[in-house]
Amino acid sequence: MSRLARFGTFGALTAAAFALAACEPTPPVSPDDRGFIPGGDYALVGMDGATVPLRNMTLTIAEKSISGRGPCNGYGAINNAELPLVALSPLQKTNVPCGKNATIENRFFEVLQSATEMEYYGGVLKVKSPLTWLIFERGVTGAQAQVTALDQARAGQ
Secondary structure (H helix, E strand, C coil): CCHHHHHHHHHHHHHHHHHHHHCCCCCCCCCCCCCCCCCEEEEEEEECCEECCCCCCEEEECCCEEEEECCCCEEEEEECCCCCECCECCCEECCCCCHHHHHHHHHHHHHHHCCCEEEEECCEEEEECCCCEEEEEECCCHHHHCCCHHHHHHHCC
16 A cells, blocks of 8 residues: 555544544533623722722622622622623612712712623723723622721721
């Protein structure tokens, strides 16, 4: 048998193997796949092109909803779009008076309510709105979500 004939048989077998491999069923989409946006807890670190004074505003991403805490009030909303797109229902908020933190909390809620998409890269979540970006770091502990009187005093300085 000539070398060309052996190569032809080998080539045909290789092509057949690749063709069969291409027919293999694709794995199902994981319920944890949120358009490459990992679900879980995040802490706000930046807004309006600047860092925030405290890490006391949080965001929790679930399959079809978001929730979290501002400096004074908790919130939640349904996301009516498939992540990474965002189309939030009106934010449901607790109505605790916020004092000197009212300005930053109201701005946070305003930007979050108008969000249109999310982007995740390198442990950083960016929430985009026509107004600005909200920048979050992944992970928040229970202690970080609680605001102490000392933290509130520092934020006012």
